Amino acid sequence: MGRVSSAERRAALVRAALRVIHRDGVNGATTRAIVSEAGMSLASFHYAFRSRDEMIREVIAFVVQDEQRVSLEALDPDADIRSAVRAGMHAYFDLLRAHPSREQALQELVQYSLRTPGLEHLPRAQYASYFHTARVLLERGAEVTGVEWSLPIEQLARILIAITDGLTIAWLADRDDEAAGRLIDFAADTIGALAVSRPLVPREVN
Missing domain, CATH: 1.10.357.10 (Tetracycline Repressor, domain 2)
Known part of the structure; x- marks a missing residue:
């Protein structure tokens, strides 16, 4: 993923989380699964969310x-x-x-x-x-x-x-x-x- 703002990064992770929860359930919505769905690194998640x-x-x-x-x-x-x-x-x-x-x-x-x-x-x-x-x-x-x-x-x-x-x-x-x-x-x-x-x-x- 190219250079994006913090707000865009958060929005992309939220949309990815919704897709993962729907597909795999809340238990399956780990941070690694969400960043993989969003095409981001784990560091990107921790940059966007605490x-x-x-x-x-x-x-x-x-x-x-x-x-x-x-x-x-x-x-x-x-x-x-x-x-x-x-x-x-x-x-x-x-x-x-x-x-x-x-x-x-x-x-x-x-x-x-x-x-x-x-x-x-x-x-x-x-x-x-x-x-x-x-x-x-x-x-x-x-x-x-x-x-x-x-x-x-x-x-x-x-x-x-x-x-x-x-x-x-x-x-x-x-x-x-x-x-x-x-x-x-x-x-x-x-x-x-x-x-x-x-x-x-x-x-x-x-």
């Missing part, structure tokens, strides 16, 4: 940030809240269909970390990033459609992530696009029903 733990956190952040980006881009300021939720979830689903191995790798990371002593903190951090992304999307959706949420945003974010988790696992298992679409419609109806119109602010009278 530890495998740090690299795994970067893998999670890479995927979650991409999900947030496509979902935010799908928000239409002229849409109602149900349509906004539906569009955001469809944007996520399109990304899932395009890169199923990425989501499968994240699912495996959760299960592996939960049963591996010393890695119990990783699932907590992974889901904290999911909940943060859900809060951002719900807050932005409410802002652009002129509504407020009838439940605390933290509670609503957990509901959205629970539905999205179910959608992801079920689709990875059966690849049933129509069933996934019906679940997205149900989620949009359910979450949309939890929105209320934002009260009008009285205009000052001179």
